[in-house]
Amino acid sequence: MTATQAIRVREHPAPRRARRRDRSAEITRLLPRPLLVIVIAVLLVVTLIPVVYILLSSVNSDVGVARGEFLPSSFTLAHYSEIWTTVALGRGLVNSVVVAGSVAIVCAFVAVATAYVLVRYEFRGRLTFLRALLALQSIPGTLLLLPVFVMFSSIASATGVQIVGTRWGLFITYLTFALPFSTWVMVTYLRGLPKELEEAARIDGASSWRILTRIVLPLSWPGVVVSGIFAFLLGWNDVLFASIMTTPDSRTAAVALQVFGAAQEGGALPVYGQMMAAALVCAVPVVVLYLVFQRYLVGGLTAGGVK
Template identity: 65%
Template sequence: MTAVDTPSPPATTARPPAHVPRYRQPDVTAMLPRWLRAAVLALLLALVLVPVGYIALASFMPDVDVANGQVVPDEITVTNYVDMWTTVDLGGGLANSLLVSGAVAVVSALLAVVTAYCLVRVAFRGRLAILRALVALQSVPGTLLLLPIFVLFSSARTYLDITIVGTRFGLIVTYLTFALPFSTWVMVTYLRGLPRELEEAAMIDGCTTIGVLRRIVIPLSWPGIIVAAVFAFLLGWNDVLFASVMTRPETQTAAVVLQVFGQTQEGGALPLYGQLMASALVCALPVVVLYLVFQRYLVGGLTAGGVK
């Protein structure tokens, strides 16, 4: 018998899957006419840049020209930037602000990472209540806590013989009271978006929980950590209320120094407006540099966790 060769069926080529269009979030600004968008952007830029531009111009003008309401300077002088360091203790205020705000930013970010990791990865009773409390604490005005915090720190002098009011340590603890809840919630939102499989793989390779936190979680959480640190830094840098109550002249921050400088110029024969404008620009410069350096981390950290 002869074998009959049966023809093999023709190979079918797999067709590529049809292109499925991805959903794109509609651009709200595209619904506006182009000229209207340009007008709105120009108005917003003017509201921000015009006051800042006038402050910059006034810082290079003599005090007489600023007091007369002159906008364009007749002469440009840099004496305001030289004399302001001797008129007020601006250098000491900047040093105190950098020390206090930097310590608050570092401590708040580190504690927020550890706390958020426990809240996200560890299941225990009361975890949901803690998360809700973090959100609820954001609605408490700081002015309501000024007197209780001052009384509590003053009592430490009487009962524990520890001086807290008037020290930088007391100011750091005060700012941590408000910075920790927000920083922890930012890190909770960010850590929820990290894949758990990376941590499980590290534990299979022999890493402990601390090793996973140090080698996996923290390196992948830099955008969230920087967001938490920057907002904690701004809380300490811009505060005037608590810094004016919890400090003495040697530990006053830059914001308090500017406030005192502005109050002393009221009712004088010729207020030092030029030096006041120059001091305001110098105090705002660290915040501007901070935003420019960490701008891309801030955008990535704020939007993390919003899409699953």
């Protein structure tokens, strides 16, 4: 069987409707249907009530939010236009998209290449490297804040290259923390791919790079998406490192929201509406990301769970 024929066989999975019916049947067997409906309803209520409250507060007046109103007494969309000048949210969103997006893309593809070498090749130190990937997940990021800051400052003093306060300095920091998890996800996923596809490609004369880019990568999209989304969320939600490693020009959206909220603490009446509107605007890219790639998430996270 050639590589082309193997890929064609791989590209014809079972019908989607049949798979959905099987999943529904499995869930029904675990819980009776009435109990399943109750559990889903409770989860939806617990999840959606805070989101609905934030949405309603973003179109309510500050006085109404301060009174604890759930339904707005007055409706206004002015908060969504005011946040771009009050919070300076535009620059923060651009910095977050650039840093988190670049970390996600680089981390995902580096993780694929690293995992491919760890899974398909035998060499000295391979198991030690795999164990080190797991060990790195147990180290809290807060413990590394001071060492990372001191190391970057020392490099800047020795070389004259400024790292702290730049986007690419933040990019290196996030990439360091995201790569171990992303690599382990890809190791787990690539272990489930059949070796016959690669062997058929080698018989046809394909090189290792061609096999990685033409066979392994197209079949590994669920794992690649999970790795990329994890790295993106790491850079998007981080406040600790971003508050230390950035300046007002390179400040991310999360830090901009933190600074804005802290600045309102001493005021007579905080601008609750603008804070709620800014929080919703910052959540939109993550929600869109999940909606676009949701079909890959389950397969990427559960890959390797069944052998």
